[in-house]
Amino acid sequence: MFWQQALNGVVIGCVYTLVALGYTMVYGILGIINFAQGEIYMYGAYGAVITLGLTGNLTLSVLVGISLSCVVGVLLERVAFKPLRGLNPLISLISAIGASIFLSSSARFIFGPDERPFPIHFASHMYNFLGVDISDMQLIIIGASLLLITLLYVIVNHTKNGRAMKAVAMDAEAAMLMGIDVDKTYMFTFLIGSALSGVAGILMAIYYNTTYPTMGTLPGLKAFSAAVLGGVGSIPGAVVGGLTLGVAENLGAAYISSGFKDAFAFLALVLVLVIRPSGIMGSKR
Amino acid sequence: MLVVSNLHTYYGRIHALKGISLHMKPMEVVALIGGNGAGKSTVLKSISGIVRSASGSITLNGDDITHVSPEKIVMSGVSHVPEGRRIFPRLTVEDNLLLGAFTRKDYSEIKKDMARMQELFPVLAKRRKQYAGNLSGGEQQMLAIARGLMSRPMLLLLDEPTMGLAPVVAKDIYRQIRYLNKERGLGILIVEQNARVALGLADRGYIIETGRIVLEGNASELRQSNEIKRAYLGKDYREVWE
Amino acid sequence: MTPYILHVGIIIILFSILSLSLNMAVGMAGLVSLGHAAFFGIGAYASGLMMLEGLPFIVCLLLSGIITSLFGLLLAIPSLRVKDDYLAIVTLGFGIITVIVLMNMGITGGPDGLTGIPQASVFGFDITSKPVYLVFCVSILAVMVLTTSRLKASKVGRAWAAIRDNDTVAMFMGINIYYYKILCMVISSFWAGIAGSLYAHYTGYINPMTFGMQTSIMILAMVVLGGIGSIPGSIIGAAALVILPELLRGLEANQGIFYGALLVAMMVLRPQGIMGRMKVTDIFARGGS
Numbered sequence: 001m002f003w004q005q006a007l008n009g010v011v012i013g014c015v016y017t018l019v020a021l022g023y024t025m026v027y028g029i030l031g032i033i034n035f036a037q038g039e040i041y042m043y044g045a046y047g048a049v050i051t052l053g054l055t056g057n058l059t060l061s062v063l064v065g066i067s068l069s070c071v072v073g074v075l076l077e078r079v080a081f082k083p084l085r086g087l088n089p090l091i092s093l094i095s096a097i098g099a100s101i102f103l104s105s106s107a108r109f110i111f112g113p114d115e116r117p118f119p120i121h122f123a124s125h126m127y128n129f130l131g132v133d134i135s136d137m138q139l140i141i142i143g144a145s146l147l148l149i150t151l152l153y154v155i156v157n158h159t160k161n162g163r164a165m166k167a168v169a170m171d172a173e174a175a176m177l178m179g180i181d182v183d184k185t186y187m188f189t190f191l192i193g194s195a196l197s198g199v200a201g202i203l204m205a206i207y208y209n210t211t212y213p214t215m216g217t218l219p220g221l222k223a224f225s226a227a228v229l230g231g232v233g234s235i236p237g238a239v240v241g242g243l244t245l246g247v248a249e250n251l252g253a254a255y256i257s258s259g260f261k262d263a264f265a266f267l268a269l270v271l272v273l274v275i276r277p278s279g280i281m282g283s284k285r
Numbered sequence: 286m287l288v289v290s291n292l293h294t295y296y297g298r299i300h301a302l303k304g305i306s307l308h309m310k311p312m313e314v315v316a317l318i319g320g321n322g323a324g325k326s327t328v329l330k331s332i333s334g335i336v337r338s339a340s341g342s343i344t345l346n347g348d349d350i351t352h353v354s355p356e357k358i359v360m361s362g363v364s365h366v367p368e369g370r371r372i373f374p375r376l377t378v379e380d381n382l383l384l385g386a387f388t389r390k391d392y393s394e395i396k397k398d399m400a401r402m403q404e405l406f407p408v409l410a411k412r413r414k415q416y417a418g419n420l421s422g423g424e425q426q427m428l429a430i431a432r433g434l435m436s437r438p439m440l441l442l443l444d445e446p447t448m449g450l451a452p453v454v455a456k457d458i459y460r461q462i463r464y465l466n467k468e469r470g471l472g473i474l475i476v477e478q479n480a481r482v483a484l485g486l487a488d489r490g491y492i493i494e495t496g497r498i499v500l501e502g503n504a505s506e507l508r509q510s511n512e513i514k515r516a517y518l519g520k521d522y523r524e525v526w527e
Numbered sequence: 528m529t530p531y532i533l534h535v536g537i538i539i540i541l542f543s544i545l546s547l548s549l550n551m552a553v554g555m556a557g558l559v560s561l562g563h564a565a566f567f568g569i570g571a572y573a574s575g576l577m578m579l580e581g582l583p584f585i586v587c588l589l590l591s592g593i594i595t596s597l598f599g600l601l602l603a604i605p606s607l608r609v610k611d612d613y614l615a616i617v618t619l620g621f622g623i624i625t626v627i628v629l630m631n632m633g634i635t636g637g638p639d640g641l642t643g644i645p646q647a648s649v650f651g652f653d654i655t656s657k658p659v660y661l662v663f664c665v666s667i668l669a670v671m672v673l674t675t676s677r678l679k680a681s682k683v684g685r686a687w688a689a690i691r692d693n694d695t696v697a698m699f700m701g702i703n704i705y706y707y708k709i710l711c712m713v714i715s716s717f718w719a720g721i722a723g724s725l726y727a728h729y730t731g732y733i734n735p736m737t738f739g740m741q742t743s744i745m746i747l748a749m750v751v752l753g754g755i756g757s758i759p760g761s762i763i764g765a766a767a768l769v770i771l772p773e774l775l776r777g778l779e780a781n782q783g784i785f786y787g788a789l790l791v792a793m794m795v796l797r798p799q800g801i802m803g804r805m806k807v808t809d810i811f812a813r814g815g816s
Contacts, residue, residue, distance in 0.1 A: 032612075033612055033616070079791065079795075080791045080794075080795070083795045084794060084795065084798075087798065088611065089611055089612040090559055090611055090612055090615065091794050091798050092794075093612050093615055094747065094748070094751055094790060094794055095790065095791050095794035095795065097744055097748075097790065098748075098786075098787045098789070098790025098791040098793075098794065099787060099790075099791050100787070101744075101783045101786055101787030101790065102783065102784055102786075102787025102788050102790075102791065103787070104783065105781055105782070105783025105784040105786075105787060106784050108781065108783070109781045160383075160387070163376070163380055163383065163384060164384070164387065166373070166375070166376060167373050167376065170373045170374065170375060170376070173335055173367070174367060174371035174372075174373065175384075176334075176335050176355045176356075177333060177335065177355065177359070177364075177365045177367060177371075178359070178384045178387045178388075178432070178436075179355065179356040179359030179360060179387045179388035179436060180356065180384070180387055181354070181356050221619075221623070224616070225620070228616065257631070259627075259630070260627060260628075260631060262623070262627055263623070263624050263627040263628070266619075266620040266621075266624050266627075267620070267624060269616065269617070269620045270605065270617050270620040270621060270624070273605065273608075273613060273616065273617045273620075274605045274608050274609070274617065
């Protein structure tokens with residue numbers, strides 16, 4: 001029972017991690033909390049579900065979903081954040097909240113308020129490792145997350161664009177003097193963060209077999225908590241935070257009270273911010 | 286090589302530059318001297334494109350670069366080493382140098398330039414893999430200059446390169462600057478509060494006060510000017526520099 | 528006046544109390560909150576439960592303000608440790624937890640909430656008719672506006688302003704920033720609790736969802752829209768954001784499209800708000816370059 005719940009927690013934790021990485025990169029590089037990250041996740045899911053309904057082609061649908069997330073993310077940066085650059089982060093935060101409300105209401109308007117099941121039913125095989133059941137969908141979520149985290153790590157640490165991102169995060173003006181196009185770097189950051197959230201949204205749409213306009217709100221807030229838990233701005237922090245939150249939440253629900261399941265994440269958020277604002281892995285704010 | 290004419294720049298409502306004109310010949314060292322808030326750094330920032338000027342023009346080898354983006358200006362051969370060094374503290378020395386060559390695509394040449402920089406500043410070779418933030422002030426300044434050179438500029442803009450450094454270290458840095466000018470043929474526009482030091486190094490100088498050029502001339506003439514002696518040099522400057 | 532207009536009037540007054548109480552924290556002392564609706568809810572539940580136990584309305588009204596200010600004291604602790612966007616997130620967490628607790632407790636009636644909250648009467652006078660209740664609420668708002676503007680001009684207001692502009696400098700100036708931050712949270716939550724009590728007795732029915740994140744965001748939006756730090760601004764902001772959804776009623780669930788776009792446009796085009804003279808950027812300018 002314990003290990004089973006822990007495993008389910010790891011699976012959800014992987015999804016939180018993917019979204020948390022978007023928060024963390026945007027915060028680390030632009031210094032703003034992108035409250036609408038959960039809506040980017042939701043659009044990814046819708047993009048895939050609708051394309052799949054129309055074409056029946058899974059690969060194409062996943063690509064369309066990710067692209068839709070990227071488009072939403074980049075537009076968001078241009079419209080709601082770019083004009084506010086250099087102002088107090090609170091202004092960007094309110095703008096982001098507005099964008100989040102706008103995006104989820106638009107989704108409701110465009111796609112309708114009802115839940116949509118995922119068009120393809122995945123025949124679910126169960127494997128058993130040492131008494132713990134794991135489904136193939138769970139394996140896919142863990143595998144895809146590992147792959148994407150590794151990919152992100154390589155991009156940030158071993159490519160020219162990654163070096164530019166770090167430089168902009170540390171000192172945007174000095175980065176400009178190096179000939180780095182700061183605007184492009186911001187866009188690239190949003191692009192990567194949005195793609196990761198898009199993948200997370202699609203995976204969850206399959207896992208829970210449902211897509212709806214507000215599906216991104218709670219996972220978005222929890223992923224943010226995960227990012228803060230690990231230390232905003234830190235990539236390993238997002239991973240540690242996401243997994244910790246997923247596991248703690250599932251164990252809490254199983255052993256303490258399922259009604260309070262969602263409260264655990266936010267309790268952790270409040271406690272971490274009050275006791276250790278830099279997070280588990282963070283060095284400084 | 287560089288011609289700045291009648292440049293006006295504002296920060297919000299503050300009129301920071303009120304019609305600055307200056308020029309530089311190739312391979313010249315020119316000093317821009319003035320007190321705090323005179324607008325020295327703003328001149329450099331306007332040239333490198335990170336501050337937009339309201340009117341006036343900047344041309345480089347005849348091309349207008351007044352409203353050109355910072356990355357294009359770097360590509361056209363201007364490198365700005367900012368005040369306070371502004372190295373990237375949580376990146377290694379090597380990564381800092383690579384960022385200096387960000388606009389270049391000739392990867393094999395970049396590798397060679399990396400080696401040359403480490404020859405020019407041997408201390409950087411020793412600390413290649415360390416975080417730049419762990420370097421001493423003088424080492425950070427050397428790194429900032431080396432990073433600026435990585436874009437292979439023909440014009441280097443240096444903003445107070447010895448600020449806060451011990452005199453011995455400062456002298457070392459000036460030796461390097463002189464070497465870069467004499468042996469590498471680099472044009473250098475140097476901003477200084479310390480007129481004595483700057484005029485010892487430069488061919489020509491401009492004195493800037495509250496956004497205006499108030500005096501210009503050859504370094505030797507400026508050193509003789511009574512006005513300068515009184516305002517910027519202090520009575521004992523000869524003892525130090527000659 | 529039609530009952531409908533009276534109803535909208537009462538709601539505007541209640542939200543004016545809420546936005547003004549939040550503005551006290553955000554605009555006067557620089558303490559940002561995204562969980563203000565939780566205080567609103569605590570006041571409403573406290574008052575509702577006490578009324579169901581048979582306590583007189585006026586006692587419930589005052590006690591619910593005091594009980595809520597105790598929770599304000601609790602939330603003052605994080606406000607001493609974090610600020611700006613991080614404080615906003617802590618308060619957001621507090622707001623979400625409050626709703627979850629209200630949803631899961633037996634005494635609060637869980638997701639169904641409390642029903643049959645007795646109507647308000649003051650010293651034997653029935654004040655439940657809409658016109659009378661509106662006058663009652665307006666007079667409470669008047670008391671609040673009066674005390675708040677007095678406070679703003681006093682030594683306390685100046686201490687808050689110093690903390691808002693730069694709490695480190697304020698501390699060096701000899702201002703006990705902990706005391707003044709706590710005081711601010713306590714007074715701010717007291718008024719939010721009063722608004723909750725007024726709301727509970729007006730509708731006679733409360734449930735947790737009324738006091739969630741959406742409401743918190745709406746109250747903050749009222750403050751920002753009206754102008755951070757401006758007392759008349761808070762009332763104008765509240766009126767605008769209560770009336771706007773009424774006008775957009777035909778759009779039903781799609782209101783959010785306009786509401787969200789308005790928030791973004793407001794931040795981009797006029798971050799200082801309708802009545803704000805200061806730019807939010809001046810108020811919250813971050814130190815350093």
